[in-house]
Amino acid sequence: MTLSAERLVLGYRGPASPRTIVPELSLSLSRGAIHCLVGPNGCGKSTLLKALAGVLTPLSGRVCLEGRELAQWGHRPLARRLALLPQNPEAPEDITVRQLVAHGRFAHQGLFGRSSAADRAAVADALALTGMAGLQNREFQALSGGERQRAWVALALAQQADYLLLDEPTTFLDIGHQLEVLSLLRQLNRDRGLTVAMVLHDLNQASEYADRLLVMDQGRLQADGRPAEVLTPALLRRVFGIEAAWVMQQHDGRRHPQMMARLPAQERATETGDADVFG
């Protein structure tokens, strides 16, 4: 009983014929795991994520949470279980961080509800977890890119949903803040049992943080499993068009797989030197 998609067909309705982006896809998230969705640009990752979150109606097929179709959950009950951080969210002028994060409590309050002690605690918790407590009274528009992204993560956390879907949560962040967000998600996953599904671009980070890695290309799932098993040189060549290999690196007392990649040989015929890595 988890979040699952059955024979999902996704796309956007045009005036004449719909533009299909995901032809047919079935998928079931693992409860309590971190899922990373990777794939080349335009492969349908974000579209799939939106459908899983229930903000995009499938052309056919269905998405179910605990066996019940998302549309039958009702908007607010669903938002209490499932939070989505979209790719380019927009905030209104003048809004403060705290006001923004408090919007995440809507599903718990209802149309007319005032905020309760539980709401305030959840907002404070979300702000503290993301390290935004000190900035809570600042205007959102005055924040740096990294701070903005953390504020959006805080909004999603304030929903206190047990499924967290994030579309490229590390964009606009420097490497330190990227790792902070990813570690935060892992911490929430380990401590609170959150099920996380996110679109990531960095394959190293995806393989580091994912319990389960889903590789998409042209709207289809090309591979699904543990990162080490999934990201084979053959798959990376087929999906991303790169020549890649994994090397084990010693760091911090542990051995980490590290991907080395380059474009296929004919594009770089004049350059040599790192052939031993791929050999």
Added chain:
Amino acid sequence: MELDNRELSCRATVLALFCLLLAAAATLISLAWGERWLAPQQVLQALRDSGDGVDGFVVQQLRLPRAVTAVLVGAALGMAGTLVQSITRNPLGTPDLMGVSAGASFAIVLGYLVLGLPPATLLPLGTAGGFAAGLLTFAVAWQTRLNPTYLLLAGMSIALFFFAAITLLLVTADTGANGIYYWLTGSLMNRTWDHVHQLYPLVVPGLVLGMAFARVLDLLTLDELTTAAVGLPVQRWRLVLGLLAVVLTAATVAVAGPIGFVGLVAPHLVRLALRRSAGGALPHRWLLPLSALTGAALVALADCVARLVGVPVGILCVLLGGPLLVLLVRRQGGAG
């Protein structure tokens, strides 16, 4: 949001009291002033008497309904303006841009000038015409999931269409164009209790409903996906709140002519007045009632002045509100 900013509460209350005072003063002057000049005690006396005396008749039957109409119209337009600006996320949104004023005006001009209907039928006809035009706007934009830009474009197009149709009717009409033109400038002259009875069953519930949905309006100012993700069906609420604005506006246009400028100005005045103390976005919990009050004060004041100088109230609203808006926009300066 849940942190009730104390400075904001104070200044908002002061603003509310100021608006109330302004509206009350304007109403009192409206009741006292006229062919027959009454002192304040005489006004109060006249309000209490049975209405048989001359003073009683003048105040209760002639002046009071006009003053009440002004307040109701202003409050409705202030509220409607806020609703439209918030659901379209466009500071230039006004109730006019839903096509309502134009539709209502067209229905009334058609009924009066072409069909020659009796005045009593014009009021409901105007409301119905305004509502129909508003529905048309939403129908055109429905396919885009009520995308704000499309909604405004559709509304503006429909408004322009009906205003052009009115122009044609006026230009081709043999007689009566001047009278109806006067109505088209927005006027509260000779409004009776009939008008009030027409107005309040739509306006009062509309105001209450609008304020009840303050939380929803706060959320609608976020982008569409985020709003949906936190649990609000965006399209449905844009429709519900948009139609609420349509009803409020249609009711006022039928009674007072198109004076939609109030709807544009009132929310801006409130936002600009409280900008420094809000410490963030002004929550609709404050913005909605204050816009309604500001609208009411604006129209009451404008009507009061209108009676003194003999200019239609719609024109005066613009002459008062326009410069105020320019001034505030200039003072706000730094932003943008």
Added chain:
Amino acid sequence: MAAANAETVVAERGGTVRRWPALAMLVVMLLALVLASLRLGTVALDWGTLYRGMVSANPADFPVLWNLRLPRTLLAVVVGAQFALSGLILQRVIRNPLADPGVVGVSGGAGLAVVILLLLSDLLPGVAAGVGLAGLPWAALVGGLMVAALVLALAWRNGLAPARLALTGIAVGAVLNAAVMWVVVVWGGSRTETTLMWLAGSLYGRDFSHLWLLLPWTLAGLLALLPALKPLSLLRFGDHQAQTLGLAVQRWRLLALAVAVVLAASAVAVAGPMGFVGLIVPHLARLLARGSFAAQVPVCLLLGGVLTLAADIVGRTLASPLELPAGALTTLLGIPVLLYLLIKQGGRS
């Protein structure tokens, strides 16, 4: 590298190719309308008369054609094109799809100036003899330019922020329109219809003198726009982006606004505030032919001419001998098309 170049070329050519059918269609429509406009009216001219009149060495023999139809037809095309271009520029510069020549105060200023002049000539017959109706376009031009300058001055504060400009323009425009209505209501009386007719925008009784008054402004506007085409395309990316691309944002914005104002004010001066053309046509153009700003300019010019001329023809033939104002008819004709395109395009978004 070669592959990338080929791709760009294909993309560019693709963009142009899609635009040509629309342009060709508009040119054909415009020519057909011009012919129809020359023929139709209270006195219909047959093809033979039309041909003889056009090639005749002595225009005085064909007064209907040369004194009425031809100048009016040309004016409709030029005025429509000017309004459309002005609207296109304003919507781009203010970055708001609701912008039209009314937003910078042009229509309001011109309207008030004309109404005041009419009022004065009524009160002071001596002035009427001196200035007369010939003075109307000049009054409108001066009024429009002055108010536009006022709006720009009021909105200027270390530059022109689009939102501030739009709000200021709408406020000033509304105040002026209210003033116009006030004057009409208080003093209009039996002349309400005449004034309304002018305010609705009409080409009734226009002759070559109006065209000569208009053309210098048309040429000046178009010439000033040429160097601004590229910068205007860049303005779409937002101020900061445009600035880093090397654009002096405020300077170009001001120039573009000045061009829009001149085009609109001179058009208002001869035809009355047909501002709706400026609102509708850029949207129609965008829906018909996508592309850069420069690509939309010709579409807009042609479409503005087509719409206004069509409205003028309908206006003087539909209820003949009664004249219907072309300004109102452009709206009645243009809006259904716009709504249709909106619905059609809406399904795609």
